[in-house]
Amino acid sequence: MMPYPAEAVSRVKIxxxxxxxxDRYWFGEVERISPEAPVPIVKVMRREDRLGGAANVARNIVALGAQASLLGVIGADEAGARVRDLARESGINSCLVADEDTPTTLKMRVLGRQQQLLRLDFEEGPSESCLTKLDVQARQLMADHDMLVLSDYAKGALANVESLIAAAREAGVPVLVDPKGASYRRYRGATLITPNRIEMQEAVGRWRDEHDLEQRAQALRADLDLEALLVTRSEQGMTLFSGVGREHVDAHAHEVFDVSGAGDTVLATLAVMRAAGLEWFDAMGWANRAGGIVVGKLGTSTVTAAELAGETT
Incomplete structure (x- = not known):
């Protein structure tokens, strides 16, 4: 595999x-069961906050040595302030819209001896006025970037995704999308989408074999006017469908510890490598390597340029 293209990556702006x-983590020890209910008592020893969702994608882009601007909605609350701080500490250019009426999406995980015991989700959709501000700001920022990456977790920030894709196409900026849901019509006109195996099945139905998958994938690609479609398939690796045909790489995981946030790392690496000038297949190879590294880490994590470069030595 080619050496890590550090110089080209350093010029990339996404x-x-x-x-x-x-993503909030509470780590602790479990030594007894509660007398009030048959549940473990966790004595919290350490707390840690990490950027999640689209913010984790941006964090991964910066960790790879590229430049990232982050656009999205946060609440005017403690969690939102924490997102701002973490983004600044990570070297991300924050372009955040604060919503006075909606809290920041927060996922709180309680772990005992590295085992996740409980997750609490706090989330509400953003207001229409904030979505309008996000749309206006996106149009202003696009011309200064090499690529637009859309990270859809179905929390509402991409309710107007069709408008964002149309604006990017008008500006000549490629669009990579991590999709959500069973209907992909809203992503029509993007450059590439990256569904995982389950999401792909929801979109096109269950396939009988690889030939059937290729037919369904290429039909979806043509219907959505995509340049390419990448299906991430966990232990089965990744499969790319484009005008060239079907291209596949086997999984590169050494040891699977935690898959949370792995899709963010794959999306970030694919975007960085493509924006750095690599062909889709080569970019997929790097994304596959990055995904194999990050699943060996706990929680939402990043893969650095040094780690990826080390994989080729």
Whole structure:
């Protein structure tokens, strides 16, 4: 595999828009069961906050040595302030819209001895006025970036995704989308979408074999006017469908510890490598390697340029 293209990556500027969330982890020890109910008592020893959703995509882009701007909605609350701080500490250019009426999406996980015991989700959709501000800001930012990445977690920030894709096409900016839901018509006109295996099945139905999958994938690609479609398939690797045909790479995971946020890392790496000038197949190879590294880490994490470069030595 070619050496890591660090110089080309350093010139890449990517705009990430989508659902922003804060991932909060409480780590502790479990030594007894509660007398009040048959549940473990966790004595919290350490707390950690990490950027999640679209913010984790931006964090991964910066970790790879590229430049990232983050556009999305946060609440005017403690979690939103924490997102701003973490983004600044990570070197992300924040272009955040604050919603006075809606809290920041927060996922709180309680872990005992590295085992997740409970997850609490706090989320509400953004207001229409905030979505309008996001749309206006996206149009202003696009011309200064090499690529637009849309991270859809179905939390509402991409309710007007069709408008964002149309604006990017008008500006000549490629669009990569991590989709959500069973209907992909709203992503029509994007450059590439990256459904996982389950999401692809929801979109096109269950396939009988690889030939059937290729037919369904190419039909979807043509229907949505996409340049390419990448299906991430966990232990089965990744399969790319484009005008060239079907191209596949096997999984590169050493040890699977935690898959949360792995899709963010794959999307970020694919975007960075493509914006750096690599062909889709080569970009997929790097994304596959990055995904294999990140699933060996706990929680939403990043893969650095040094880690990826080390994989080729």
């Amino acid at each position: 705009l990430v828009a989508g659902d922003i969330m804060l």
